[in-house]
Amino acid sequence: MKNIAVYCGSNLGNSKSYFLAAQAMGTALVKRNIGLVYGGGKIGMMGTIADAVLAAGGCVTGVIPTFLREKEVAHRGLTELVETTDMTGRKNKMIELADGFIAMPGGIGTYEELFEVLSHAQLKLHRKPIGLMNIEGFFDPLIAMLQHTADQGFMLQVNMQILCVAADPAELLQKMADYHFIDAPKWSEPAWKRAEAV
Numbered sequence: 001m002k003n004i005a006v007y008c009g010s011n012l013g014n015s016k017s018y019f020l021a022a023q024a025m026g027t028a029l030v031k032r033n034i035g036l037v038y039g040g041g042k043i044g045m046m047g048t049i050a051d052a053v054l055a056a057g058g059c060v061t062g063v064i065p066t067f068l069r070e071k072e073v074a075h076r077g078l079t080e081l082v083e084t085t086d087m088t089g090r091k092n093k094m095i096e097l098a099d100g101f102i103a104m105p106g107g108i109g110t111y112e113e114l115f116e117v118l119s120h121a122q123l124k125l126h127r128k129p130i131g132l133m134n135i136e137g138f139f140d141p142l143i144a145m146l147q148h149t150a151d152q153g154f155m156l157q158v159n160m161q162i163l164c165v166a167a168d169p170a171e172l173l174q175k176m177a178d179y180h181f182i183d184a185p186k187w188s189e190p191a192w193k194r195a196e197a198v
Contacts, residue, residue, distance in 0.1 A: 001129070001177065003035040003061070005098035007113040008045035009106030010073070018105045019048055021135045021169070025104065026052025028169035032177075037097045039090065040064030040082070042075035045104060050075050063093045091116060095126070100176050102131040105138045121162050122155065122186060129179035131164040131172045139165070158184040 012019050026049045029036055036053045039046050040062025050060050059079040065086050068074065074081060084090045091113055095101075103114040120126050132139045143165065150157045161182055166172035 001032075001034055001099040003037050003098050004029065004100045004102055004176075005037040005094045005113075006049055006102045006104060007106060007110045008038070008049060008104035009110060010039075010041050010044040010046055011107065012044050012048070013105055015136060017136055018045060018138075021133060022048040022104060023052040025049055025102070025133060025169040026058070027056050028173055029053055030056035030058035031170075032173055034173070035059040035061065035079075037061045037063065037094050039094075039109075040075060040078070041068070041073050043073055045106060047075060049104075050078065054078070061097060063090050063097070065090050095120070098128065100129040100131070102133055102172065102176075103139070104133040105135055111142075118162060121181075122159055124183070124186075127181035129164055129176035130162060131166070131176050133169065133172055134165050134167050136167075153188070153190050156184050156186075156188055158182055 006025065008022065022045045030053055035058060036050065038050060041047055050062065053060050054077060061080045061082065062075055062078045063082045063084060064074050065084050069083060082093055084093055095117060101117045103110055117130055121130060146160060149155050150160055164172060164175035164179055166175055
């Protein structure tokens, strides 16, 4: 993995542990010689991880739509800042540039980005690893929701293995490095439907 896209909040959250984890993830990326691709902001978790990577001597590529740059939230000290016309363009560019994806605590935009790459993996549109940085159990409700989705037959149980989950940056990056894509089917027929066909 030469570059990893990190999806995270433009706010810092109520716990300082999120801020410290963003710093730790930035340092861990540089230790593995992995470049950061992120949303290009100077604020919140986004700005924190970018600053940490830069402080450790790493490369940071920010991808930001024009309207956010014009609101003066763009980070001006990055290795590279790519400007897109809209949010969709931003997401597509980040996916293109990244060899893997990590979601850290964030808001609706973070969830949107995470679910897009998860959906693409399930549809075999990419085979890149996807990680959840599960700081203080932040993503436990999401993981439970995905498990409920599998239990109710709206995705295959094996697709739970698409996600690499850890609370420690080094552990998460190692899980992603060891990840092997699971070539599972997307669609399955429920037992009640098969029984009716007999």
